Amino acid sequence: MKEVYRSFFKRASVFLLLLTSVAAYGQHIVTGTIKDPAGNAMPGVNVLIKGTGNGTTTTIDGNYTLQANDEDVLVISFIGYKSQEIRVGNQTRIDAELREDVSTLQEVVVVGYGEMKRTDLSGAQTSVGSEQIAKTINTTIEQAIQGRAAGVYVTQNTGQPGGGISVNIRGVNTITGSNEPLYVVDGVQIQPSTLSYGATSSSNVLAGINPSDIANIEILQGPSATAIYGSRGTNGVILISTKRGKVGEMKVNYGFTYSLQDKPKNLPVMDLSQFADMTNQIRKITGGTPPPEFANPSLLGPGTNWQDALFKTAPLFKHQLSLSGGSEKTTFYLSGEHFDQEGVAIGSSFARSSIRLNVDNQTRKWLKIGTTLSVNQTKERITATQENTILNALQIAPNVPVKNPDGSWGGADLTNGNLVQFTPLNPVAIANIVQNKQKKFQVLGGVNFDVTLLKGLVFRTSLNGNLGFTRTDYFTPTYRLGNKTNDVASLTSGSSDNTYWNWNQLLQYNVRIGKHDIGAMASHESQESHWENVSGSKRGFVTNSVPDLNVGNTQGATTSGGQSPWAMESYFGRLNYSYNDKYIIQGSLRADGSVNFGPDNKWGYFPAVSAAWRITQEPFMESVAFINELKLRVETGVTGNQGSTSYYGPLASVSTPWGTGFPLSRYPNAALQWEETHTNNIGFNLGLFQNRIQLEGDFYIKKTNNLLMTSPLPDYMGVSAEGAIAPPQVNVGSLENRGWGFTLNTVNIDKNGFSWRSNFNVSGFKTEMTELYSDNAFIDHTSWFIGDTGSGNNWTQRSAVGQAPWLFRGYLYDGIFQSVDEINNSAIPVKVNGDRQDVAPGGVWVGDIKYKDLNGDNKIDEKDITNIGNPWPKATFGFTNTFTYMGFDLNILLTASYGNDIYNFLRFSNTNPNNINLGRNLMAETFNYARVEGSGSEAHLSNPGTDIPRIVTPDVNGNGLRFTDKFVEDGSYLRIKNITLGYSIPKTLIGKQNVVQGVRLAVGVQNLYTFTKYKGYDPEVGAYVGRDSQSTNQSIGVDYGRYPMTPAYTFSLAVDF
Amino acid sequence: MKTLKHIKIYVAVLLLVGLFAGCGSDFLDQPPQDTILDVNFYKTPEQVLAGSAPLYNVVWFAYNDKASHGIGDGRGGVLTSGSYQLENVEFKTTSVTSENLSAWRAFYNIVGQSNTLITNLRKYAGEEVPDNIVEHAIAEARFMRGMAYMFLVQNWGEVPIITDNTALLQDTTITRNTVPSIWEFITRDIRYGTTHLPETPILAGRLTKYSAEGMLAKVYLTRAGVGKSGARDNVFLDSARILAKDVIENSGASLMTDYEELFKTKNNNNSETLFALQWVYNGADWGSQNSVQAFLAFGSSITGFADGWGGDIGASLYMLNKYDGLIDNGNTPDARRKATFMFPGDHYTYIHQQVIDPNTGNPVTQELRVPLGGSGYNNRAWVKKYVVGRPEDNEGKVSQQHTENGTYMLRLAEVYLIYAEAILGDAGSTSDGEALKYYNRVRIRANTSTKNIITWQDIFDERHLEFAMEGQLWYDFVRLHYYNPQKAYEILSTQDRGFYRITPDKIPDPTKWTIAVDPDDQTRTFPVDDGNFRIPLPSTEVLRAPNLSKTPVPYNFN
Secondary structure, three states: OHHHHHHHHHHHHHHHHHHHHHHOOOEEEEEEEEEOOOOOEOOOOEEEEOOOOOEEEOOOOOEEEEEEEOOOEEEEEOOOEOOEEEEOOOOOEOOEEOOEOHHHHOOEEEEOOEEEEHHHOOOOEEEEEHHHHHHOOOOOHHHHHOOOOOOEEEEEOOOOOOEOEEEEEOOOOOOOOOOOOEEEEOOEEEOOOOOOOOOOOOEOOOOOOOHHHEEEEEEEOOHHHHHHHHHHOOOOEEEEEEOOOOOEEEEEEEEEEEEEEOOOOOOOEOOHHHHHHHHHHHHHHOOOOOOHHHOOHHHOOOOOOHHHHHEOOEEEEEEEEEEEEEOOOEEEEEEEEEEEEEOOEOOEEEEEEEEEEEEEEEEEOOEEEEEEEEEEEEEEEEHHHHOOHHHHHHHEOOOOOOEOOOOOEOOOOHHHOOOOOOOOOOHHHHHHHOEEEEEEEEEEEEEEEEEEEEOOEEEEEEEEEEEEEEEEEEEEOOEEEOOEEEOOOEEEEEEEEEEEEEEEEEEEEEEEEOOEEEEEEEEEEEEEEEEEEEEEEEEOOOOOOOOOOOOOEEEEEEEEEEEEEEEEEEEEEEEEEEEOOOEEEEEEEEEEEEOOOOHHHOEEEEEEEEEEEEHHHOHHHOOOOOEEEEEEEEEEEEEEEOOOOOOOOEEOOEEEOOEEEOOEOEOOOOOOOOEEEEEEEEEEEEEEOOOOEEEEEEEEEEEEEOOEEEOOOOHHHOOOOOOOOEOOEEEOOEEEEEEEEEEEEEEEEEEOOEEEEEEEEEEEEEEEEEEOOOOOOEEEEEEEEEEEOOOOEEEEEEEEEOOOOOEEEEEOEEEEOOOHHHHHOOOEEEOOOOOEOOEOOOOEOOOOEEEOOOOOOOEEOHHHOEEEEOOOOOEEEEEEEEEEEOOEEEEEEEEEEEOOEEEOHHHHHOOOHHHHHHOEOOEHHHHHOOOEEOOHHHOEEOOOOOOOOOOOOOOOOOOOOOOEHHHEEEOOEEEEEEEEEEEEEOHHHHOOOOOOOEEEEEEEEEEEEEEEOOOOOOOOOOEOOOOOOOOOOOOEOEOOOOOOOOOEEEEEEEEEO | OHHHHHHHHHHHHHHHHHHOOOOOHHHHOOOOOOOOEHHHOOOOHHHHHHHHHHHHOHHHHHHHHHHHHHHHHHHOOOEEEOOOOHHHHOOOOOOOOHHHHHHHHHHHHHHHHHHHHHHHHHHHOOOOOOHHHHHHHHHHHHHHHHHHHHHHHHHHOOEOOOOOOHHHOOOOOOOOEOHHHHHHHHHHHHHHHHHHOOOOOOOOOOOOHHHHHHHHHHHHHHHOOOOOOOOOOHHHHHHHHHHHHHHHHHOOOOOOOOHHHHHOHHHOOOOOEEEEEOOOOOOOOOOOOEOHHHHHOOOHHHOOOOOOOOOOEEEOHHHHOOOOOHHHHOOOOOHHHHHHEOOOOOEEEEEEEEEEOOOOOOEEEEEEEOOOOOOHHHOOOOEOOOOOOOHHHOOOOEEOOEEOOOEEEEEHHHHHHHHHHHHHOOOOEEOOHHHHHHHHHHHHHOOOOOOOOEEHHHHHHHHHHHHOOOOOHHHHHHHHHHHOHHHHHHHHHHOOOOOEEEEEOOOOOOOOEEEEEOOOOOOOOOOOOOOOOOOOOOHHHHHHOHHHHOOOEOOOOO
16 A cells, blocks of 8 residues: 555656646746626636646736746636636737636525525524535544534534434523434434433434435524424424435545544553552551551552553544446436444444435436435444443552453452442453444435426425334353452343334425515425334353353343334425515424324424525625625524423333232323424624625524423422332423524635635523422432432432523532631531531541531531532534645644533542542542541641542541532633645546546544643543433533543545546 | 326326325324323223232332331441441431432332322222222222331321322422321221231232231331320220231231241241232342342352342341340350351351352352451451342342342231230230230240240340341331330440451351450440431432421321
8 A cells, every 4th residue: 555655646746847847838928807797807816827836816906917838727716706717828818707606606505395595595504515524534423513513512422433422503402301403314304312221322323324425414503494393393403415416427436544543641540559558548547457468558569550451542444435427317326335443442333334325317307206225234332331441440449450360350359348349340351241232224215206397386205214223232241350250141132123204295386576586385294103122131141152142041031122103294384585685584384293292282383484684685785895795684483392202101010929010100291292492593694805704693592481391399209219100291491592603704815726714613502491380499310320329419410490401519619627626617517406417536527528508507418509510611612724735635623612511520439538448449639638647626637738538437527428519620622623634636647547537645633632621531521321321310511431532543545436 | 288287287286185185183193002001001800900019019129229228227226337328327317318318219109109009090990890809909009108108207207198199290388297197197098908908818928908907006006105205005005916916816827937937038928927028030120129138148159140248237236235145155046146147157058159169269159158257347247137149049039139039028926026015015024924925936936035024125125136137126216216215315325336356166167156346446336316316308308399398287187
C-alpha cells in the first residue's frame, strides 16, 4: 500500500513542475468585466486559470486583469452563481455574465410529506448534507448531527461503539416520556422509546443505518414544520433521505477508513503502597487486624494498574462500495458496507454489514415508481457497559493481580476485607469471560408510486415497512475470582422481532396563477407495529465453551414472552400560498387516532400556521444592494406526544407454588390523553454581500400541557419495590421551554483558489416546570443503584414547579470540622427523637463534614437537602471551518457546551475513605483523609487543610453517604471534535488511464482534545445507560463510570472508478 | 387524449374517496396481548385464587429480603455485625436507612395489592365463581392487610390506614391514624379470616381458619398492652388465651420432632406451620423467591453462587448468653443453637461446601465443617437458620439470591408460648398446668430441661431461643414497650452487641467453645430510649406527602 502512495506523490510533484514550466510560455494579458444578469458589475468574482492556483478577483467595478496562455481555460466563479469556463485562445478581453445558480437559490428541500423551495420555507428547519456527514467518523447517524445545527443538543450517552445517543431538539419536552425526536428514514417513522431496561439498555435503535448512505438530513424544529407529524412531532422530527442515483454514466465509488482509537488518560488512583498503608490504618481505627502481607507498605510496588489493564488502543475499519447511475427512465443507487469497530474498553465492539438499493423508475409519463431497500445486520458486544467494568476498574484494589501466576484470573480475597459483597469483580476477567452479545437484523424499505393526474396534481401512495429481528445472548460462565466464585453458569437468550408498516395516500396540487403560488396537500395515513419477544434462561452448564440453551440444565430453566401492538391512523392536510415570492403563508392540520388512549380520548388535533415575509423582494429594498435575502418568519402550532403506555389495568405474572399468580401491575387510567405542546416561533434569514454572510436566527416559546407522566405517588400507595402496583400514567402539569438559536454561515475568503468557509451555530434553552398537581409537588428520579445501597442514600434528581427538570439533590458542603468547639457551634445530624447526635468519636467528630443548615433549625436532616446542580447547558455551540486550496481541503469541527453541571459520582464514591474497608481502591487524593489527633476537646487534625473526611464506621455524620455540592463539577467543555485534511488528486495527475476517475486521501483526528475543568474522563456525560437504568430512574449528567470518548486517528481513502 | 384526461379525473375522484375511507373501527382498539387485564379476570375459582396467590410472596419480598432480619433481629439485639445492617444493630435506624424504606414499601404494597384485589373481586368476579371462593380470597387479602398493619404500627406507630387505593390516586389529604384505632382495624381484618377461611387449607400452604385464630391470638396478646401502663387488658389476654387454645386443640397442627428439620426446604408447610410465606426459587420475576440466604450465609462456598455475604454478621453475645450453659460450660444441650447459629468446627451433613484441596489446588465439595473465622477481625457465630446450602442440598432448588425455603410467619410453637403468656398475664409467675404443659413442650423438643414454674422472663427468653433469626424478637420488645417502655429500654440498652472471639477446643468435631469478649471493641452496648425506639417515617415519604406530619386522628370505621 505504502509504495503505491509514494509513487502517487512522486508523480504529482513531477506534474506540478511541468505545469509551471508550461505556464511560463506564450503568455499574454487578458482583461474583462463580469456582470450579473441585470447588468450590474460584480465585485469579488474569482477568475482562475483552470488547474492552477493562479488567478485574481474582480475589482469593485467588476474588472479584472491577468496573464494567461492561449491554451488556458478561465474559470469564473462566484458563490450562488453558476461557474463559467471560457477558453482563452487569442482573446485579450473576456467579459462574462454570471447567472444565478438556481440549484442553490431555488434549492428544493425535503419537508414533512413533501418538498419545498428553500426560499419558501416559513418555519424553522435545518439541513445537514452528505458532505458534512462524510467529514467525521460516524458509527451511527445521530453522531453526524452533533455540532451541525442550532437547537439540537446531542450527547453521546456512552462512548461504547454503537452506543445510545440523546438527541434533544429545543429543550426538554416531557418529564417521563421519551425526549428523543421522531426519525423518518425514507418514510419509515422510528421513535426511539424511553430507555429499555435490562441487559441491552446501552444500545441504539438506529445503529443499522449506514451513515455513508445518507444524502441529506433535515431537522424540523419549528411548529409549522413539525405539526404535520401531529402526535409524534413534539420532540422535533429528523427526516433522513438516503442517496439516489442520477442520470448519467455509472459511478463506482470505493471508500476505506481505518481508525486507531486511543485509550483515555488515566485517572489518578492510589497505588499499592498507599492502598496498603490506608488499609492498615482503617483496620487499626475500626479495631481489626492489619493484613500481614501489608506489614511494610513501602516495600510494595505500584501494584496492578487496572486502567491500563482494561483499556487498549483499538482499531476501526470501514469498507464501502457504492454504484450509482442510470438511464433517462431508471436510476439506481446500490451500496454495501462493512464496518467493524473494537471498543477501547475490553468487552465492547460493534460491527455492521449493510446493503442498500434505491431504484427510481419513470414507468410512464404520468407514473413514477420508487423503491428503497436496506438490509443490514449489526453485532454488538456490550459487556463492558452492562457489567460496570469501568467503575470496577477504578475501584478494584491494586493488590489484586489481573492474572495469577498460574494463568488464572485474579480476584479479591480476604486481604481486601471480607465484605465480598462489595468488593468489585476483576473487570478485565469479567469483560473477557462474560458474553453479552446482541445481534440485529433489519430490513427497511418501501415502495412509492407518483401518479401525475393533471398538471400540478399528483397522487402519491407509499407503503413503507421496517422488519427487525434481534437476538441477545447473555452468558455468565462459572468462574473463581479470588473469593468470589460462580459455580453455576447461566445463559439468557432472547429473540424478538418487530414489524412496522405505514401506508400513506396523498394528493398534492401545485399551481401558479400569475403571482400566486398555491399548494395544497391532503393525506391519509395508517400505521401499525407489533413487537414480540421470547426469551429463555438456563443455569448449570457442564462446560463454559458451549453457551447455548441446548446445553444447560433444565432444572431452574425459565422462559418468558411478550408482545405489544401499536397502531395509529391519521388524516392531515396542508395549504401553502405565496404571493410573488414575497408573502408566504402556510397552514396545516393533522388529526391522529392512537391505540394508546381510551374511546373518549382517541383522537387528537394538531393545527399550525406560519407566515413569512421576504423583505428583499420589496421594491424599496432594491437599492440596498448588499442585502440579498431578508426574510422574517412567524409560526405557531400544536404538536403532541402520545407516550408509550396504554390506559389499561394489566395484571403481572408472579410465580407461586400454586402456579402463576396475577396481581395488578399498573393502576388503569381511562382518562389518559395526549400531551400537548403549543409553540410560538419567530425567526429571520439574512443574506449579505452576495450571500457570503448568511445569518439565521430563531426564538421560541414552547408550552407543554397535560404532561404525560407516571403519577408521582407516595410509597404508601403501594407503588414501589417488588409486588408494587405501578402508578398510573396521568396527564399532570405543564412545562415551558424558552430558547433561541443562531446559525452563521460565512465565506471568509474565496480568492485565488483558496477558500475558507465557516459555519457557526449557537443555541440555548431554558426549561421550567410551570405546573404540577400542587405547587409543592415534585417528581424524583432516584437511581437505587447509584449511592450507598446499604443506607438508602440514593442519587436523586428532581423536577419541581419553577425549576428546570432533573436538578441534582444534595447538601451543601461547608468544610471539615476542625475542632470540638466548631461542632458544638454548628448544626449536626440528629437522632430519631430530634436530639443532637453525640459529639464523640463514635458520633459526630473532628474530621467529619460540616453541612450547611439551610432552614436554620440547627439540625442537619433531609430538610437541608437542596438543588445542587443543573444538568442542562446554558448554550451549546458548533463551529465548522472548511479550508480548500487546489485539491486540498481542511475541515475543523469544534463542539462546545457551556454551563451544565456534572455530578462526579466516581469521585464522590472513590474519595470516601471508609470504602477502603470494602477492599476498594480510591482516588489518589483520598490518601490525604482527615487524620484526627488528640482526644476530648483537644481533638484536632494533623492535616487541617484537607477536604477529605476522616475514617469512621458507622458513618453517623454521613460523610460518605450524603451527596454534596462538593462533587458537582462544571461540565462546560470545548472539544476539538474533528480535524480532517483531505487531498483530492487532480485528474491530470491520475494520468492516462481510464480506470480511476478520482482519488481522495484524508487523514484526521477525532476528539483530539477537550478543554474542560471536569475531573473525570470525559465531560460529555449524557444520560446514564447501563444494566440498572430504567426510564423511571434514569439519571442525567451523572458520571457513574461512563464509557469515555477518546481520540481516534483516522486514515481514509476514496476512489471513484 | 381527451378520454385519457377524463379517466384521470375519474381516478382522482376515486382516490380521494379512498383517501378518506379510513381503517376499520377496531384498528385503533388494540388491548395488550401479552398480559391479562383486570376487567377480564376473576371469572373462575382458579382465577380468583391466582389473584390472591401473590399475597403470599412477592409483596413481602422487600421486607423479607434484608429488613426482616435487620429490624426483627438486628434491632432486637439477636444479631451483631461489623458492617452490614450496622445502623439497625447499633439502634441508629434513620429516615433514610434502606431497611426502613424497603420495609415501609413492602407493607404498603401488601396493603395496596390486598385493597385492589378486594375491589376487583367486588367489581369483576364472575357469577359462576362460588361465593365461598370469593370470600376466601377476600379473607386472605384482609388477613395480609392486617398483618401489614401489624408490622406498620409496631415499627412506625401512627400510620395512615388505606382501604381503597384507587380513591386516593388524586387525593393528598390523607392523615395518619392513631395507634389504638389501627389495632382495632387489624383485629377486624384478621378476625374476618376466622369465619371466612376453611379449617383445612384449600391448597397446601394457604391460610386456614386456624392461621387466622392463631394470628388473632397474637394480635390480642399485643393489643392487651396498647395504651396501658404496667398492667395489660385482661379481656384481650383472655381472648388470646381462648383463641390459642382452640388452635392447639382443634387445628390438627403438631410440633415437628426435630427442631433443625424445621429449616429445610423439603419441610416447607410441615405439620407445625400455621402461616408461612410461599417462595418459588425459579420464577422469571424478581421477588417471588426467598433471598435471605444471600445475606445470611457466611460465604459463597456454601451457597454455590456468588452470594453468601453474611461473613461479617453473627449471633450477638446477648443472644449467646440465653443458651443454657453455653458461656459457662462451653456448650449447651439446646438443639436450637446449632440450628440457628454455626460455630467454628460445627459439622452439618446436609449442607455442603466447596473447599480447595490443598494437595491438588482444585475445588472439591464436602460436607460443611464450619471454618474458623480467620483473624480476630472477622470472628462471628455465623447465621445458620434460613441458610439451606447449595443446589445439591435442596434438590436443585437454589440459585443466586433464590431459595424456596418458606418463611415462617406463625408456627404452632409460637401459639404454645402465646397461650402460656396469656395465662400468665401480668402475674409474677405461674404454675398453671396448661401453661406449663405447652411451655415445656417447646423446651422438650429443644432438648432443654422442663420447668415447674414460669415467669414473664422465662417466656420472653424462650421466645429468643425459639425464634432467633426469624425476624420476631424486635416485636417482642415492641409488645413489652406498649405497657412497660422503661423495661424495654433497660433490656435493650444493656444487651451486649459487641464483638467477641469464639474458639473451639479442637478441630474437627469440637465439644466446647471459648467465647471471649473482644478487648479491642469498647462500644458494646447502645443506648435506647424514646428517641430511637421507634423507626422514623422514611424521609422521602414525608417530603412527598406533607400530610403525614399532621396530627394523627382515630380511624373512622364507618
